[in-house]
Amino acid sequence: MNRSVEMPALDAAAAQQWQREYDAQIGKDRATVNRSGIPVKALYTPADWDGTRHLHDLGYPGQPPFTRGIYPTMHRGRTWTQRQLIGLGTPTDYNLRLTDLLSQGISAVSLIPCNSVFRGYDMDETHAELLGTCGTVINHAGHMDEALAGVDLARVSCAMNDPSPFTLFAFLLVTAKRRGVPWTQLTGTSNQSDYLSHFVANHMFYRLANAGARRVLVDQIAFAIEHVPRWNPMSVVGQHTQQAGATPAEAAAFTLSTAIQNAEDCIARGLDPDRFLPRFTFFFDISVSFFEEIAKFRAMRRLWGRIARERLGAGTPQAWRFKFHGQTSGADLTRQQPLNNVARVTIQAMAGIFGGLQSLHTDAYDEAVSCPTEAGARIAIATQNILKEESHLTDVIDPLGGSYYVEAMTDAMEAEIERVMARIDAVGGMYAAAESGLVQRMIGESALCFQRQVDQGEQTIVGVNKYAAEDNAASPAQPKPDPAAMAQHLTQFRRWKALRDGASVKRALAALAHAAESPRDNVMAEIVRAAEAGITHGEICACLRDVYGFGRPLVAV
Amino acid sequence: MTIIPKVLVTKIGLDGHDRGSRIVTAALRDAGMEVIYTPPWQEIASVVKLVLEEDVDVIGISSLATDHLIVPKLIEALAAAGLAHKPVIVGGIVPDSDARELEAAGVARVFHPGSAMQDIVTYIRAAAERSRAAAYSE
Numbered sequence: 001m002n003r004s005v006e007m008p009a010l011d012a013a014a015a016q017q018w019q020r021e022y023d024a025q026i027g028k029d030r031a032t033v034n035r036s037g038i039p040v041k042a043l044y045t046p047a048d049w050d051g052t053r054h055l056h057d058l059g060y061p062g063q064p065p066f067t068r069g070i071y072p073t074m075h076r077g078r079t080w081t082q083r084q085l086i087g088l089g090t091p092t093d094y095n096l097r098l099t100d101l102l103s104q105g106i107s108a109v110s111l112i113p114c115n116s117v118f119r120g121y122d123m124d125e126t127h128a129e130l131l132g133t134c135g136t137v138i139n140h141a142g143h144m145d146e147a148l149a150g151v152d153l154a155r156v157s158c159a160m161n162d163p164s165p166f167t168l169f170a171f172l173l174v175t176a177k178r179r180g181v182p183w184t185q186l187t188g189t190s191n192q193s194d195y196l197s198h199f200v201a202n203h204m205f206y207r208l209a210n211a212g213a214r215r216v217l218v219d220q221i222a223f224a225i226e227h228v229p230r231w232n233p234m235s236v237v238g239q240h241t242q243q244a245g246a247t248p249a250e251a252a253a254f255t256l257s258t259a260i261q262n263a264e265d266c267i268a269r270g271l272d273p274d275r276f277l278p279r280f281t282f283f284f285d286i287s288v289s290f291f292e293e294i295a296k297f298r299a300m301r302r303l304w305g306r307i308a309r310e311r312l313g314a315g316t317p318q319a320w321r322f323k324f325h326g327q328t329s330g331a332d333l334t335r336q337q338p339l340n341n342v343a344r345v346t347i348q349a350m351a352g353i354f355g356g357l358q359s360l361h362t363d364a365y366d367e368a369v370s371c372p373t374e375a376g377a378r379i380a381i382a383t384q385n386i387l388k389e390e391s392h393l394t395d396v397i398d399p400l401g402g403s404y405y406v407e408a409m410t411d412a413m414e415a416e417i418e419r420v421m422a423r424i425d426a427v428g429g430m431y432a433a434a435e436s437g438l439v440q441r442m443i444g445e446s447a448l449c450f451q452r453q454v455d456q457g458e459q460t461i462v463g464v465n466k467y468a469a470e471d472n473a474a475s476p477a478q479p480k481p482d483p484a485a486m487a488q489h490l491t492q493f494r495r496w497k498a499l500r501d502g503a504s505v506k507r508a509l510a511a512l513a514h515a516a517e518s519p520r521d522n523v524m525a526e527i528v529r530a531a532e533a534g535i536t537h538g539e540i541c542a543c544l545r546d547v548y549g550f551g552r553p554l555v556a557v
Numbered sequence: 558m559t560i561i562p563k564v565l566v567t568k569i570g571l572d573g574h575d576r577g578s579r580i581v582t583a584a585l586r587d588a589g590m591e592v593i594y595t596p597p598w599q600e601i602a603s604v605v606k607l608v609l610e611e612d613v614d615v616i617g618i619s620s621l622a623t624d625h626l627i628v629p630k631l632i633e634a635l636a637a638a639g640l641a642h643k644p645v646i647v648g649g650i651v652p653d654s655d656a657r658e659l660e661a662a663g664v665a666r667v668f669h670p671g672s673a674m675q676d677i678v679t680y681i682r683a684a685a686e687r688s689r690a691a692a693y694s695e
Contacts, residue, residue, distance in 0.1 A: 115571035115622055119598070127630075130571055133623035203573030203597060204622075244576050331576070335650075335670045368670050370652045371623070444579060451580050455674050464671040555575065555596040 015045060034292040035450070036249035038412045044404035049411070051402065058407075061397050064309075066301040067410065068398040069356045070321035075394035081359040082384050083159060083325065087112025087135030088371065089481035090489045091146035094136040097374070099150060104381050108157040110191065110361070111147065113138050113168060120207040120545065122538030123490050131490070132481035134371050139493060139537045144171035145178065153181045158188035163205040164195050164213045165544050166220050166524060170531035173228070177532070189232040189281055193217055196258045196430055200439045202240035203553045207541055210435065212516075212548020216523050217262065218269050223524035225275050234262060234280045235325070241439070242285035243331050245447020248296045249413055253420030254430070254439060255282060256303060261430040263312050273312050277319035286352040287329045288344050291409055294400060297324070297355030299414035325359035326352035333368040337463035341365035346383055353393055354400050360384060373479050437554050500534050508533040509543050516547040562590045562685030565613040567604055568597035569631060570624030577649055578619035584674040585681065601627070605634050608643055614685035620649040629662040642691040644684045648672070
């Protein structure tokens with residue numbers, strides 16, 4: 001959208017004088033591009049962004065095209081949800097950590113299960129050494145009740161990092177029911193519902209083959225819209241692709257193309273975009289490339305509003321709002337001089353805030369060394385509190401709006417995102433683009449390109465390829481679950497499993513398999529019934545794997 | 558004697574993050590090595606089988622999310638299959654204390670995030686030459 005603007009003669013003369021002086025003093029100017037490959041100039045002026053178009057390009061907060069924010073009050077009214085990912089050890093360990101963090105000011109729960117859970121296994125199906133080392137071992141509804149003991153489910157928003165087939169969501173629903181909390185009062189998000197991002201980038205959360213994952217996702221959305229109306233069943237994830245190496249513009253494009261794919265799948269099922277689109281949320285990586293990230297989020301807000309309205313046919317403004325959670329980029333963090341990461345996380349978080357996010361996770365500085373320590377997690381929360389309450393960052397809505405640079409870069413990012421989306425559309429949409437390997441190839445090429453820039457010193461990483469010091473600060477020790485407590489958790493689980501009525505377990509699993517094979521049934525409803533009947537996470541995943549096939553990502557080098 | 562090192566780059570355990578293993582694979586291939594690359598989640602027994610069948614010189618295990626904790630099991634399985642002379646290298650997020658434990662268990666070297674690709678290439682080339690020499694002297 002590079003629009004050239006007529007300049008008054010005086011202005012033009014001043015501009016020419018500056019250019020002459022700049023050229024004379026700079027000598028050989030370095031070619032500068034951002035991570036998305038967009039050239040960055042030394043100076044931006046009214047020639048790059050025409051302020052008279054502000055109503056058309058920017059509008060006002062809460063109004064289309066939403067460039068300045070999706071709500072009229074933005075962070076001046078309500079800042080953002082502090083949602084720290086935590087997960088370690090047993091459900092009791094999780095509950096202790098959660099209670100501590102809630103007392104420090106986090107306002108929402110986010111539950112990370114153990115990697116064994118992510119892969120679709122129960123704790124008696126994997127290496128005991130790995131249990132609880134990266135997340136909490138939750139295998140049935142009773143475990144969820146323990147993990148969330150003392151948490152008022154009607155008040156605290158609960159995000160579940162819960163890929164298809166959404167067993168954690170089912171365990172949460174069962175827990176709510178047992179506690180007498182109506183499902184209509186539950187708020188939260190199925191944070192890892194985007195199977196396509198798992199297929200192309202994250203891999204670990206990819207449990208069911210694409211066709212099955214697609215079916216279960218649409219069923220889960222339909223189920224939530226009907227029974228848990230304040231729940232966000234769809235979180236479209238740009239974080240995985242960017243962490244895997246996609247540029248910010250590519251990650252943005254993959255995410256929007258995925259959102260379109262999922263929305264079209266829902267429409268094909270007969271769901272009304274005015275009902276399900278307001279419950280779509282987005283989840284992004286925020287890199288340390290400050291202005292680029294701000295421009296990315298502003299451009300995506302504008303694009304999504306237009307896509308929801310024009311392409312997906314949504315009529316309600318609720319459906320046009322691009323609600324997103326941001327997580328500071330772990331890939332930017334360094335093991336070398338780890339305390340430097342506090343500065344990186346602050347810059348990343350500021351980019352997200354100026355980008356207008358609704359919810360934020362700040363990484364702990366020690367994440368490049370291990371899963372975060374308690375001390376690291378505390379600093380991450382304090383960083384958010386400083387940004388939110390101490391630094392006057394939230395006094396003004398979209399404070400960088402109208403900056404020639406930020407507006408010109410927002411336009412340029414929008415154009416680049418649309419260019420990548422057109423490549424996806426050309427091969428038939430995101431599902432087809434993922435199955436063909438196109439997306440994976442693009443991510444791989446961008447990851448290599450960035451690594452070469454680092455290796456050649458074109459991209460500085462302080463403490464790694466520049467300013468490297470011999471005496472790196474001692475790295476903190478990995479928090480590990482107490483082996484005795486984990487062994488006890490495993491023993492109790494085995495005992496609990498053995499005490500179940502074998503016949504009713506068999507019946508519940510047969511009903512689940514039947515629903516999975518019947519296109520007219522809602523698989524999610526059956527998963528919830530199974531969870532209520534005491535069926536475990538691993539059993540539900542195994543049953544659906546048998547029907548749909550095991551999730552094997554396309555991995556090629 | 559210049560050899561073309563044959564390297565297995567793989568992931569065991571539960572995690573699926575493969576940016577590191579893909580980038581290292583590309584760097585090793587650029588350096589003229591033969592690399593056998595597998596998807597994540599390999600069983601320990603299948604890694605041992607691959608090492609035997611493909612007769613690789615060096616085994617590279619990539620780990621981002623604590624899978625390094627089961628590398629000692631892999632070392633034991635390799636030894637049991639008579640492959641103790643094959644160097645095992647771990648790359649990824651490994652806390653210092655764990656790295657020391659891995660080295661005590663027989664891991665040849667742990668490469669941390671931010672390692673220069675050239676250092677990894679140089680190390681693996683030398684390790685492959687030693688590994689090949691050990692295989693011939695048997």
